[in-house]
Amino acid sequence: MTSTSGMVSASTPAIEVFDVAHRYEADAGPVDALERTSMAVADGEFVSLVGPSGCGKTTLLRAVAGLLEPSAGHIEVLGARPREAKAQRRTGLVTQDPGLLPWRSVEGNVRLALELTGRHIDIDALLARVGIERFAAYYPRELSGGMRQRVALARALAHGPRLLLMDEPFGALDELSREQLRLELLRLWERERISVLFVTHSIREAVLLSDRVLVMSRAPGRIVADVAIDLPRPRAASMERLPAFLEHVDVIRSALGAPLAIGTAS
Amino acid sequence: MTTLTGGATEATLEVDDLLEATEWVALPAPHSSARHRLDWRELASTVAPPLIAVALALVAWEAWVQLRDVKEYLVPAPSAVARALGDDPSRFVRAGRVTFGHALGGLALGSGAAFILAVAMAHSRLLERAIYPLAILVKVTPVVAVAPLLIIWFGFGTAPKVLVAALITFFPMLVNAVTGLRSVDPAAHDFLRALDASRLQVLWKLRLPASLPYVLAALRISVPLSLIGAVVAEWMSGDDGVGQVILIAHGEFDTPVLFGSIVVLAVLGVTMTAVLAYIEGRVLHWHESSIGA
Numbered sequence: 001m002t003s004t005s006g007m008v009s010a011s012t013p014a015i016e017v018f019d020v021a022h023r024y025e026a027d028a029g030p031v032d033a034l035e036r037t038s039m040a041v042a043d044g045e046f047v048s049l050v051g052p053s054g055c056g057k058t059t060l061l062r063a064v065a066g067l068l069e070p071s072a073g074h075i076e077v078l079g080a081r082p083r084e085a086k087a088q089r090r091t092g093l094v095t096q097d098p099g100l101l102p103w104r105s106v107e108g109n110v111r112l113a114l115e116l117t118g119r120h121i122d123i124d125a126l127l128a129r130v131g132i133e134r135f136a137a138y139y140p141r142e143l144s145g146g147m148r149q150r151v152a153l154a155r156a157l158a159h160g161p162r163l164l165l166m167d168e169p170f171g172a173l174d175e176l177s178r179e180q181l182r183l184e185l186l187r188l189w190e191r192e193r194i195s196v197l198f199v200t201h202s203i204r205e206a207v208l209l210s211d212r213v214l215v216m217s218r219a220p221g222r223i224v225a226d227v228a229i230d231l232p233r234p235r236a237a238s239m240e241r242l243p244a245f246l247e248h249v250d251v252i253r254s255a256l257g258a259p260l261a262i263g264t265a266s
Numbered sequence: 267m268t269t270l271t272g273g274a275t276e277a278t279l280e281v282d283d284l285l286e287a288t289e290w291v292a293l294p295a296p297h298s299s300a301r302h303r304l305d306w307r308e309l310a311s312t313v314a315p316p317l318i319a320v321a322l323a324l325v326a327w328e329a330w331v332q333l334r335d336v337k338e339y340l341v342p343a344p345s346a347v348a349r350a351l352g353d354d355p356s357r358f359v360r361a362g363r364v365t366f367g368h369a370l371g372g373l374a375l376g377s378g379a380a381f382i383l384a385v386a387m388a389h390s391r392l393l394e395r396a397i398y399p400l401a402i403l404v405k406v407t408p409v410v411a412v413a414p415l416l417i418i419w420f421g422f423g424t425a426p427k428v429l430v431a432a433l434i435t436f437f438p439m440l441v442n443a444v445t446g447l448r449s450v451d452p453a454a455h456d457f458l459r460a461l462d463a464s465r466l467q468v469l470w471k472l473r474l475p476a477s478l479p480y481v482l483a484a485l486r487i488s489v490p491l492s493l494i495g496a497v498v499a500e501w502m503s504g505d506d507g508v509g510q511v512i513l514i515a516h517g518e519f520d521t522p523v524l525f526g527s528i529v530v531l532a533v534l535g536v537t538m539t540a541v542l543a544y545i546e547g548r549v550l551h552w553h554e555s556s557i558g559a
Binding site for chain 1: 454457459460461471553
């Protein structure tokens with residue numbers, strides 16, 4: 001693997017995780033967050049990671065983002081080590097807390113990504129892509145949670161990443177905003193087909209958005225099911241009532257060890 | 267270790283109050299519109315009440331002194347204080363200017379040095395552990411005890427006064443700035459790290475702006491302290507400034523001049539605080555503390 005070449009062919013997987021495990025050193029003693037896990041995300045694929053709270057989903061995502069060094073195993077991001085991929089600015093990160101800078105306007109927050117990566121793009125066009133062009137001059141505190149999350153998405157896309165890492169991006173939103181942003185992300189992704197690793201608590205959200213859903217067990221986490229979602233694209237919210245959709249939801253729920261409850265799953 | 271953090275908490279108390287989570291509110295318009303428009307009626311309603319209160323207090327004071335025939339060396343009437351100020355205004359202006367220079371110089375030196383040290387300490391726990399005990403020692407030692415030493419070392423003139431003022435303003439800035447530089451939003455920090463931002467970029471784009479509310483809160487504590495430091499040093503050396511005017515007036519039982527000096531110092535303190543508040547309003551428009559202000 002010529003990981004330093006920087007050349008990425010279209011068939012290079014976006015993410016490859018080989019036998020990665022991680023143990024945190026806490027005050028009360030070591031905590032196993034992740035148990036020997038392997039997975040992959042193909043180029044242009046939308047993959048969700050679902051699992052109970054504290055199962056190591058975020059740990060795995062942070063390892064892929066190059067924000068933490070796993071205790072064991074090997075990760076390739078776009079054919080390079082996570083730290084190299086990070087240094088080459090090939091990934092974008094969106095977290096549950098949008099982490100916007102309160103002293104910068106929407107436009108200024110998006111510009112931050114360009115300042116750090118030294119790129120130049122039409123910020124107005126980018127804001128229009130996520131539907132916030134009218135709010136360029138607003139400050140984060142003047143925006144709703146949903147709007148702030150759109151800003152975070154625009155900021156993560158600003159430098160043109162090949163891979164988007166999303167850690168429960170809609171987790172703190174109210175149900176209505178959440179549904180709306182889910183559909184907007186769906187439309188954005190179906191237009192642009194950028195590779196996505198999407199961590200979520202919501203099974204329906206995972207099924208609606210993803211090509212594949214990886215199910216993780218309770219801590220220490222490992223992947224217990226890999227469910228291909230064969231629903232046609234473009235997808236729509238109305239698909240949530242299709243028997244095929246509900247079947248996927250049930251498969252994932254049972255993999256999680258949760259009781260079956262058709263129709264009420266979320 | 268507990269004693270060290272105890273000192274730190276005291277100085278940051280005001281900041282914590284200020285940072286207490288207020289609801290993020292959705293405003294109808296972006297901040298730029300209508301923010302800096304001057305509202306005369308609002309201005310009058312904020313300025314008039316204290317002015318009237320002060321005027322009434324002065325009238326009552328004057329009446330009390332006149333009617334009860336209070337001795338001037340005990341409590342001079344406001345009119346006597348005004349006369350003392352009016353007799354030789356240049357003396358007070360000169361002394362006030364000198365003291366202002368000492369205080370401002372000390373504030374700049376003390377806060378500046380403390381801030382630079384805070385940047386280093388915010389990046390190194392080792393440095394923090396090494397320097398904090400020394401900083402606490404400086405803090406708990408009464409500055410009045412150190413001032414004569416500084417005068418022996420540096421003689422008369424500007425240096426010892428600026429140094430005493432610097433010494434007294436050093437600690438609040440150090441503690442607040444370290445806290446502020448460390449109080450970065452972890453999600454924002456993650457975003458910068460995910461884009462491989464250097465430590466310098468994190469400092470410049472995240473830590474410094476995030477520390478501004480703390481830095482300005484430290485300055486609010488330090489402005490009156492810097493005046494104290496300057497006046498104490500002027501007392502000790504007795505060669506210039508408002509401290510010297512006080513020293514001489516005290517020796518002569520010239521109470522109206524003493525009161526005049528107090529007025530000069532009050533005007534300096536109020537002016538410096540007002541300038542700081544103005545800067546704060548301009549710089550911290552994004553901060554919770556300025557919502558609804």
